[in-house]
Amino acid sequence: MLEWIRFIFTAAFLAAGIFILIASVRGVYKFDYALNRMHAAAMGDTLGIFFVLIGLVFSAPDIWLGAKLVLIIVFLWIASPVGSHLIARLEVNTNPIWEKDVTAARRTIEEGDTHGHL
Amino acid sequence: MSKRNSNWGNTLQGRFLRWMRFGWEPMDVLLIDKMSQDRDESVNDALSAAENLRDLQLSEKYNADTAIEHSIMQELDEWSLSKGRKIVNRLYALLSVTLCVTVILLLLETVIAMPMRGVAVSPTNNEVSQRYIEEGMEETGAVNIVAGMILDYRAFDTLGESTVLFIAACAVLILLRIDRDKDGRPTQELIAAEEDDRSHEPKSDRILQGSAMILTPVVLLFGIYVVLNGHLSPGGGFSGGAIIGAGLILYLNAFGFAKASRFFSYKTFALITLLSLSFYALAKAYSFYCGANGLPSGIPLGTPGSILSSGLILPLNICVGMVVACTMYIFYAMFRKGGI
Structure with a gap:
C-alpha cells in the first residue's frame, strides 16, 4: 500500500516536472526576444527541476538520499535564478533599446534612491 | 649579429652561395666585377639608358598582364556570385552528406565487428579487469x-x-x-x-x-x-x-x-x-x-x-x-x- 502511494506521488511529480520542462523548451523556441526566452528558460530551471527532484525525493530509498536531493533543490533555487538575472542584466545593459531606462535608473541611484538599483 | 667580412661577397663561401642561387659560374662573377671596374662613364650612361628602356618595356608588359588578370578575376567574381555559388553550395551539401554517411558507415562497421557485450569470452572480460576488481581493494587500499x-x-x-x-x-x-x-x-x-x-x-x-x-x-x-x-x-x-x-x-x-x-x-x-x-x-x-x-x-x-x-x-x-x-x-x- 505504502509502496503504491509512493509510486503515485513520484509519478505525479515527475510528470508535472516533465510537463513544465517541455513547456519551457517550447517557450524558448517560440519567443523572439532574449528577455522573454530567458523567462521561459528560468521557469524550467526552477519549477520543472523542483518538481522532478521532489518526485525523486519521494522515490528515494532512505531519508539521507532524500535530504541530499532537498539540498540540491536549495542549491539550484539559489543558483539558477541568479544566473537568469545576470543574463537579463547583460541584455538590458548592452541592448541599445533599453538605454533610456538604464540612464534613468542610474540617475535615480546617483540621487540617492538605491531602491531602483540596477 | 656576428661580424661579417665586408668583402664577404667575394670570399669563397659567398661566391659558392651565389653560384648555388643563380647558377652563375664563379668565374663569371669575377669577370663581371672586373668589367664593371674597367668601364668608363660614357659606357655607363649608355648602359643605364638601355636598362631604363628595358624597365619601361617590362612595366608595360606587366600592366597589360595585370589588366588581363583583373578582367579574368572580375568574370570569375561574377560567375561565382551567380552560377558558381549554386554549384558550390550543392557540391558542399553533397560532400558533407557523403562524409557524414561514410563516417557513420565506418563506425557502424566497427561496432558490428566488435565482440558482443556480456559474452564471457569477449576480450573485455579478460583476467586484467577481473584482477583489478577482485584484488584492487587489497592491493591499493581504495x-x-x-x-x-x-x-x-x-x-x-x-x-x-x-x-x-x-x-x-x-x-x-x-x-x-x-x-x-x-x-x-x-x-x-x-x-x-x-x-x-x-x-x-x-x-x-x-x-x-x-x-x-x-x-x-x-x-x-x-x-x-x-x-x-x-x-x-x-x-x-x-x-x-x-x-x-x-x-x-x-x-x-x-x-x-x-x-x-x-x-x-x-x-x-x-x-x-x-x-x-x-x-x-x-x-x-x-x-x-x-x-x-x-x-x-x-x-x-x-x-x-x-x-x-x-x-x-x-x-x-x-x-x-x-x-x-x-x-x-x-x-x-x-x-x-x-x-x-
Whole structure:
C-alpha cells in the first residue's frame, strides 16, 4: 500500500516536472526576444527541476538520499535564478533599446534612491 | 649579429652561395666585377639608358598582364556570385552528406565487428579487469576502484594528464597575458582591457554578491569533500578540482579581480602547481622504484574505508585537485581580462 502511494506521488511529480520542462523548451523556441526566452528558460530551471527532484525525493530509498536531493533543490533555487538575472542584466545593459531606462535608473541611484538599483 | 667580412661577397663561401642561387659560374662573377671596374662613364650612361628602356618595356608588359588578370578575376567574381555559388553550395551539401554517411558507415562497421557485450569470452572480460576488481581493494587500499586504477596502477598516466593541464595553463598565459611594461607601469593595452572588463563586469550586483556569499563556501567545501573522499566514493582530484575552480570563479565574478587577487596571484598559481606536480612526480617515482612488483614500499595502506587509508592515493588526489582548480581559474581569468 505504502509502496503504491509512493509510486503515485513520484509519478505525479515527475510528470508535472516533465510537463513544465517541455513547456519551457517550447517557450524558448517560440519567443523572439532574449528577455522573454530567458523567462521561459528560468521557469524550467526552477519549477520543472523542483518538481522532478521532489518526485525523486519521494522515490528515494532512505531519508539521507532524500535530504541530499532537498539540498540540491536549495542549491539550484539559489543558483539558477541568479544566473537568469545576470543574463537579463547583460541584455538590458548592452541592448541599445533599453538605454533610456538604464540612464534613468542610474540617475535615480546617483540621487540617492538605491531602491531602483540596477 | 656576428661580424661579417665586408668583402664577404667575394670570399669563397659567398661566391659558392651565389653560384648555388643563380647558377652563375664563379668565374663569371669575377669577370663581371672586373668589367664593371674597367668601364668608363660614357659606357655607363649608355648602359643605364638601355636598362631604363628595358624597365619601361617590362612595366608595360606587366600592366597589360595585370589588366588581363583583373578582367579574368572580375568574370570569375561574377560567375561565382551567380552560377558558381549554386554549384558550390550543392557540391558542399553533397560532400558533407557523403562524409557524414561514410563516417557513420565506418563506425557502424566497427561496432558490428566488435565482440558482443556480456559474452564471457569477449576480450573485455579478460583476467586484467577481473584482477583489478577482485584484488584492487587489497592491493591499493581504495574502496573506489576507479581511484585505485587511475592513481595507483596507472598513476603515470595521471601524472601526464596533470602535466598536460599545467602546460595548457602555461600556453594560455603566454598567449593571452597582457604584461606591464619594463618599468612596471600598466601599458595602454592593459588599461583598455581593464576598462572593457569593468564595463562588462557585473559590478556591485547585490543579488549576485548575496548568493555568492551563501554559495561560495558551500561550493568550496563540497569540492574539498570530493577531493578528500576520492578513494572512498565516486569523485577524486579531477572532479573535485573542477568544483573548487568553479567556486573560485563564482567568487571572482561576484566580488571582482581586486578582491580575488588578494589570495590568488601568479605567484600562488606557480607555487601551487609546481609543488603539486613535483610532489606527485617524487611520490610516484618513489612508489615505482620501491613499491612495484610487491616490494614493500613502507607506505601503510590502512584499513579500506577509513579516510586515512590507501597509501599515496589521498595526497595524489589532493595534488591533482589543486592543479585542476588552478588551471580552471587561470583559464577563466586569462580569457576574460588577460590578467589576474
